[in-house]
Amino acid sequence: MKVFTTTLATLLLIAASSAQGQQARAEQGLKPMLPPDGIRTVAPALEKYTQGRLFGEVWKRPGLSPRDRSIVTVAALIARNQTIEMPYYVNLALDNGVKPREISEIITHLAFYSGWANAMSAVAVAKDVFAKRGIGADQVPPASPELLQLDEAAEAQRAARVAPGIVQYTTDVLFRNLWLRPDLAPRDRSLVTVSALIASGQVAQVPYHLNRAMDNGLTQAQASEVITHLAFYVGWPNAFSALPVAKDIFENRAR
């Protein structure tokens, strides 16, 4: 039985959502995603970059708080449906001060921006992390809270720009409901949305949402830092595709 359990543990360890190994790591606290010696077996250089550059430098850069970096990273992983690393980074997000109710809202938000199946995979991961940390139903937002007040002028402007088609759902469900839920600040919803768009290579929608993010309080320095951070998590090419778009927006807003 012991051999079987061990074999099973090994199998599950490399299984796509790798529940057991991730939980073990999560319980050990803020460790890199795979144990360093696991990475070192295959790619010592990657382990060095991970410890030196990624955790030793990028995460500590002053332009963006660890809390915001966690939101950006979790959003990117959900957008790309990367469930293997998700438990580690959801735990890290909670350690960095992201509230359980905010994790809940990030997932619900991305159901609309990244697709229902991505959200469902994230729910399965978060459910387990919440259970392990004793986070109960009282710490997640109600289904129908009192909504934030709508900015009628901005909403009228947005609605005027959008082509008909899925307009009704976009207006009713997204901008007059989802975006007004109080348990994730509008600025953080924007951070999540922009991160998900860059993570999926969907630059066409970046201008509207990056402008909205900056209207909602994201500074230019923070926006730049988001792109640098994402270069590591979603690959240089996605970051490079977002760069000129962001540059245009910065210049237009400076005028």
Added chain:
Amino acid sequence: MKVFTTTLATLLLIAASSAQGQQARAEQGLKPMLPPDGIRTVAPALEKYTQGRLFGEVWKRPGLSPRDRSIVTVAALIARNQTIEMPYYVNLALDNGVKPREISEIITHLAFYSGWANAMSAVAVAKDVFAKRGIGADQVPPASPELLQLDEAAEAQRAARVAPGIVQYTTDVLFRNLWLRPDLAPRDRSLVTVSALIASGQVAQVPYHLNRAMDNGLTQAQASEVITHLAFYVGWPNAFSALPVAKDIFENRAR
């Protein structure tokens, strides 16, 4: 042993293809992807949107049959390699009247349009669903059936437009073979192809294939509804990227 089995069940439940949990759900019939109380633990709002908007509304909109919605959803999941939700939606597709031979052809079709590894993952899921439902070899299409007749004029037109390079395979394997296999109607092949393209954010190929879909019998109302349906499954940004492309095609065809 019982504790171990239970732990294992939990682990597998959140594993990436989550076979056991999905099968249990599938056996319960047309239930949402995760049990509602599972979603509610993390995101009560998402559970409400799932029950109210997605299953309560979108799936019941009259513009597109439940069978077609199932084809669109399964195609989107295969295109995005989202194996966790796949067992649920393959079962739902069969419940909604998609034939096993059509599921088989959808997977084979998407080997070419979404990549071989995506098709292989889908085969593994379908194999299990078929076994559970007692679907045998007599219900899947033969490897080499008598093909549909080629529309020589349309094919000549297509071939003339394509740049050299992978032309030979495109002509021989795709348009003179795959598209002519009789067990999935050309209109449904088009529906699968367009859904996969939108699901992957590949708008560049949408014009050719949406036109082909409409030549093959997909109405404009249905095409619009496909995009609305996909907004939920592949995220608003992918749907929004497809909208202007579809609008152009509708206008060009109206001339």
Added chain:
Amino acid sequence: MKVFTTTLATLLLIAASSAQGQQARAEQGLKPMLPPDGIRTVAPALEKYTQGRLFGEVWKRPGLSPRDRSIVTVAALIARNQTIEMPYYVNLALDNGVKPREISEIITHLAFYSGWANAMSAVAVAKDVFAKRGIGADQVPPASPELLQLDEAAEAQRAARVAPGIVQYTTDVLFRNLWLRPDLAPRDRSLVTVSALIASGQVAQVPYHLNRAMDNGLTQAQASEVITHLAFYVGWPNAFSALPVAKDIFENRAR
């Protein structure tokens, strides 16, 4: 216990990284990804295309060596985070003469080009394959080897073209470090990068990297063959999006 083990094997077989089944197949050597009869149960046509076209033809085309095809395929799978098929193709790559140190460098390289989480999933797969084949620490590259010499002129040109932002990391970590690591030839790094870009539909960065690949020794005939090969692994639409870009580069370089 036996029934439980069998059930478990079935569950794991369709689990997303499907460790056990993959290992069994890997041990049997160069067999298709799923056992042929497994594919046949669902899609006999797909099995025929796999044996006839993909393994019987594409992999044997003379324009690109089996070693290069393996590099292209592994890069595409890592770029798309397709862990299910990865063990089979990492084994195949080793069989085709790709060295363990090259596998290691491919993964480290793609941490930057496809994202950290993709690399971590690939490490987990490679770790297991290496263990099964008895590949030890002496066969993977050191974290800090003596680097290749920098081509100062080409690097000055590149640096001049890039917009500020993540420039510092791009210069210091990528072009003055990662690209100069000696255990994967620059031509092969280019092959990996171009394959990953096409696999992710990121055509915007293809011109720079395909030019660099050809500067590094990839011939035009090989580049064409890479696109044909990738059509099967990342879907026709991604290959078709890359075609006109490659055609432009070929024409510009011919002038």
